[in-house]
Amino acid sequence: MEKPGYVNRQNRKGWVAMTVILSCFLIGYWFIKNNNFDMPSATTSVRGVLYKSATGAPVGGAIVMIAEGSYEHPDIAAQTDDQGNFSLPELRVPGTYTLLINYSNESKRLTVNLTKDSVLRIPL
Template sequence: MEESRHVNNQNRKGWLAISFILSCFLIGYWLIKNNNLNMPSATTSVRGVLYRSATGAPVEGAIVMIAEGSYEHPDIAAQTDDQGNFSLPELQVPGTYTLLINYSNQSKRLTVNITKDSVLRIPL
């Protein structure tokens, strides 16, 4: 009789250990899965060029700002050079961002999907 009680206690401890380990794995999986939904895969600088749609001429001195996006971000803005080029640093990608572009007393709001290798060509 004493021997069967010892075996039952060992079985109970084994099942408790297995249940504990399985619970830890399930909780860990849940935490990782939920955190990865909100985590970007990378940050990158996104390059782009602004040009006039009618002539193809570059738009110099325009201000390109991130108005809103898929992720929280610091205030990011860039000014185009004489060739219409700009660069927005440290954007989390992939993501969808709304750009606010101010140029020649005008403004344009544009939503773009950005990936790691995006180069934006924006006609104005």
């Protein structure tokens, strides 16, 4: 017969095992919750158009570059065609990127939030 208030050796091993398992689960949960493992949903090509804000005329021959971004990326740049269209390939989205636009001896820096279906319309 066991004395009241005493835990026998077999019950103690069970509680220790249960405590270790629960502790591992809680540490794992905390680690996953506090480390943002959100993966981007896609890699896509982002299209856009540059135009003069005063006239609405397209800006051809401008260079559009990714200066900074939410993710590491290779050097990405595009030149606008005669209609002001450009395409930046292989961007991980969703994400926030800083574009550097060079045109007619001028430059403009612009921060944009990109999603899978983004089409940029940028006035200059």
